[in-house]
């Protein structure tokens with residue numbers, strides 16, 4: 465009886481293991497399928513990273529890199545006028561790890577059709593740097609280009625803080 469229970473327990477474990485192994489194999493298989501592409505983009509990113517960094521113009525905090533630039537509605541750069549008449553020139557980025565998202569998501573006055581937005585602020589000094597948008601294809605950031613120091617700007621972060 466005990467032996468039966470043991471074997472049944474063992475079978476269950478093996479069953480679970482096999483399932484886990486299958487899941488892992490599937491995972492690695494997925495990795496392998498686009499592995500070469502992933503490695504290449506990571507390598508390129510490391511190669512050119514330092515001079516690709518966009519920083520907060522107010523405090524020098526790293527916000528994103530040139531590699532994160534994307535086009536939305538057929539352009540990377542967009543110029544918008546807010547309801548108060550203020551003109552913003554923004555660039556679109558897939559990720560902006562130096563930003564914090566603030567406020568409730570809303571689609572009021574959204575510049576990108578069907579994309580609710582939140583405020584995006586500098587994670588270090590909380591300067592308003594733009595907005596994050598929820599698009600069908602995922603989150604992206606629209607950052608005010610005048611509030612970032614672009615890649616290739618040789619001024620050190622310390623020099624930018626005023």
Ligand SMILES: [Zn+2]
Pocket residue numbers: 520521522523524525586587588589590591
């Ligand atoms: Zn900042």
